[in-house]
Amino acid sequence: MTSRILQIAPSVPHAAVPHAGGRFQLQVVQAQQEAGAHVMLLVPSYPATRRDIPRAPEWLRVVDPERGLEHGVVVSLLLRASHRLLALAARSPLPWLHPPFIASLLLSSRVRRLLRGADVIDLQWYEMVTLAPLIRAIAGRRPRLIGTFHDVMSQRMSRRAEFESAPEESRRFQRLAQQHRRLEKFLARWLDTCLVLSSKDADLLIDSGIPPYKVQVVNPLVQVPAPATDTPPPSPRTDKVLVVGFLMRHENIDAAQWVISEMWPTVLAAVPGAELHVIGDEAPDRLNDLAKNAPRVVMRGYVDDLWTEYRQAACNVVALRDGAGVKFKTIESIIAGVPTVATPIGAEGVADPSSFVTISEDPAELAQGIIAALTDPREAEHARDSARRITDRHGATAFSRTIRRIYLGDPARPAPGDTSS
Numbered sequence: 001m002t003s004r005i006l007q008i009a010p011s012v013p014h015a016a017v018p019h020a021g022g023r024f025q026l027q028v029v030q031a032q033q034e035a036g037a038h039v040m041l042l043v044p045s046y047p048a049t050r051r052d053i054p055r056a057p058e059w060l061r062v063v064d065p066e067r068g069l070e071h072g073v074v075v076s077l078l079l080r081a082s083h084r085l086l087a088l089a090a091r092s093p094l095p096w097l098h099p100p101f102i103a104s105l106l107l108s109s110r111v112r113r114l115l116r117g118a119d120v121i122d123l124q125w126y127e128m129v130t131l132a133p134l135i136r137a138i139a140g141r142r143p144r145l146i147g148t149f150h151d152v153m154s155q156r157m158s159r160r161a162e163f164e165s166a167p168e169e170s171r172r173f174q175r176l177a178q179q180h181r182r183l184e185k186f187l188a189r190w191l192d193t194c195l196v197l198s199s200k201d202a203d204l205l206i207d208s209g210i211p212p213y214k215v216q217v218v219n220p221l222v223q224v225p226a227p228a229t230d231t232p233p234p235s236p237r238t239d240k241v242l243v244v245g246f247l248m249r250h251e252n253i254d255a256a257q258w259v260i261s262e263m264w265p266t267v268l269a270a271v272p273g274a275e276l277h278v279i280g281d282e283a284p285d286r287l288n289d290l291a292k293n294a295p296r297v298v299m300r301g302y303v304d305d306l307w308t309e310y311r312q313a314a315c316n317v318v319a320l321r322d323g324a325g326v327k328f329k330t331i332e333s334i335i336a337g338v339p340t341v342a343t344p345i346g347a348e349g350v351a352d353p354s355s356f357v358t359i360s361e362d363p364a365e366l367a368q369g370i371i372a373a374l375t376d377p378r379e380a381e382h383a384r385d386s387a388r389r390i391t392d393r394h395g396a397t398a399f400s401r402t403i404r405r406i407y408l409g410d411p412a413r414p415a416p417g418d419t420s421s
Contacts (some may be wrong), residue, residue, distance in 0.1 A: 003037040003408050006114055006143075008135070009124035012043055012062055014055035018281040018302050019246040020220075020328030021150050024197070025124050027221045028148075029060055031403040040114065044101035065104035065111045102131070105138060115139035120407055123147040123191075130183070132190040146406065147187065148195040151325035152204045154180040159345070163322045185209045193406060198326040198349030216406055220328055221399035222335045222391075225307055239273045241370055242309060242316045242338070244329045248282035251323040255346075256280075256287055258363065259319050260294050266367035268295060271374045277313075279303055310336035314380070315357070315373035318346030319366060326350060331394060337387040339373035339380060341366055355386035 011017070013026030032039050041056070043049040045066040053062045105111055115121065115135065121143045123129045129147035136145060154177050161173035188194050188210040195216050196202050202215045243259050245252030256278050267274055278291060281302040291297040303309060310316070316333040318340065326349040333340045334350065339357045343366070347359045357379050358369025373379045392398065 003119045004117060005032050005037045005039045005120045005122055005407060006042060006118040007039065007122040007124060008042045008128050008131070009122075010044060010046070010049070010127055011125075012041065012049050012052035012056050013060070014052055014057075016055070016304075017052075019248075021125070024150070024220055024328070026057075027399065028122070028124075028403060030057070031221075031400050032407055033057075033059060034400070035404045035408055037120075037408060042111065042114065044098045045104075046098070063111070063114065065108045066100055102134065105131075105134065112138055115143070118143045120144045120146060122407065125150050126153050129187055129191070132187050136190045144192045145190065146193045146195055147191045149184075149201060149205065149325075150197065151323070152184070152196070152201050153324070154178075154184055154208065155201075155204055156322075156324035159322050159324060181208050188214055195406065200349035201325065218402045218406065219394050219398065220326065220331060221396060222328075222331050222394040223396060224335060224391075237312050238314050238374060239271070239275050240313045240315075241267070241274060241276045241374070242313045242333075243276065243278045243280075243319070244306065244309075244316065244333075245280045246282065247278075247280040247284070247287065249323075251320055252280060253284060253287055254321060255317075255319040256283075257290055258321065259317055260290055260297055262363040263317075263319070263367040263370065264294060264297065266364065267370050267374070270371045274370075274374055277309070279306065279309060306332070307336060310338050313338050315370050316340050317366070317370060318342040320346040321361075331390075334383070335387050335391055335394060337380075337384045339383040341369040341373065355390065357383075 007029060009025060011022055011025065013022055013029055015026070017023055017026060029039050029041070039060055041060055041062045043062060043064060045064050049064065053064070056062050115138050118139065121135060121139060123132060123135070123146065126149055129149060132145060132147055139145075157173050157177035157180055161170045161177060164170040164173060184205060185208050188205070191214065193216050194205055194210060194214050195218060196205065197218060197220055199217055202217050205215050206212050243256050245255065247253055247256065260276065264276055274296065276297045277300050278287075278297065279300045283299060283301065288299055291299045310333065316338045318327060318330045318333070320327065320343055323345060327346055330340065330342060330346055330350045334355050340355070341358045342356055343361055344359055347353070347356055353359055357373050358365060360366050360369070
């Protein structure tokens with residue numbers, strides 16, 4: 001019998017998605033479909049989701065519940081009221097809450113049928129995981145409810161508290177961290193499985209009081225495409241340094257600014273021919289202006305073929321000082337065989353420290369790591385050895401096997417919503 005999987009997510013997966021979490025979402029639905037499941041996607045009516053619906057895989061049916069709602073007078077009034085709540089939701093401890101989406105879940109008979117008819121309901125990202133009690137109330141006890149924590153939000157808030165220089169803001173984020181720690185434990189009561197992307201995040205959820213049997217790890221899939229046979233392979237460059245990240249997120253913006261202002265002058269003093277390439281979509285004006293006034297810094301924006309960039313690079317820098325979750329760009333960098341320099345946050349949950357040129361919070365030490373990658377051929381050989389050590393863990397076979405086990409299996413479990421655990 002074909003398993004029916006209903007994924008609920010804030011974004012639509014497609015081949016050109018510009019952020020790693022979206023690529024992971026696409027890999028999950030592809031693996032589910034290849035395993036023989038019938039997969040559907042339920043998304044909020046954001047401008048971005050409406051734009052991306054036509055870009056989804058042809059076999060993936062995407063449902064915008066608000067658009068398909070039967071608009072009687074009462075329903076129209078309720079939806080209008082939910083849209084007026086958007087501004088209030090943005091100032092809440094859960095700023096991503098989308099009242100129109102919640103209203104459409106409650107009001108749409110079609111959505112209720114989809115939820116109750118699913119074998120598995122897959123909540124992607126924390127903002128959708130927070131809907132677990134509501135989804136369980138609508139769907140009933142039969143569907144297995146899986147929540148994917150791309151980040152552990154309590155850790156993200158704790159780190160933001162450390163990152164903030166203003167004492168009042170730091171205290172605010174400390175309070176948010178405590179609230180999210182309690183919320184994570186509460187949400188787990190309604191989930192059959194809490195899915196995380198590294199053993200580090202699994203330990204965080206277990207430390208928050210979530211039963212270990214509910215926490216499962218799936219190592220992200222990283223597939224290195226073979227170079228095209230009809231074109232010559234890219235020539236490695238000994239002068240090219242990368243900073244990669246979706247530049248709409250503040251931690252990636254901060255990392256790029258920190259590299260340019262605090263590390264790059266030291267690197268250029270030692271290696272005058274070096275060139276820094278900042279790769280990522282949605283860069284803000286302040287970052288573009290900083291790069292424009294810095295020597296030998298190139299803002300590349302979104303690139304279609306990141307692996308060619310890795311094959312050409314002498315070093316990749318993951319200089320994150322904030323954030324949570326496993327860093328896909330770090331995994332990709334190591335598997336691509338690029339000498340990698342990282343902060344502890346950039347390196348966590350990825351590989352052992354020997355896989356990196358340098359791991360440090362000190363910009364001077366990170367700059368020396370970049371210089372070593374640019375000038376010492378032994379770092380390139382060491383990076384290739386590191387790639388061989390971790391490739392299997394993030395390969396297609398292991399990923400497919402894990403997705404089949406988690407989504408198409410049916411492990412023994414207590415009743416959903418059981419608070420005794």
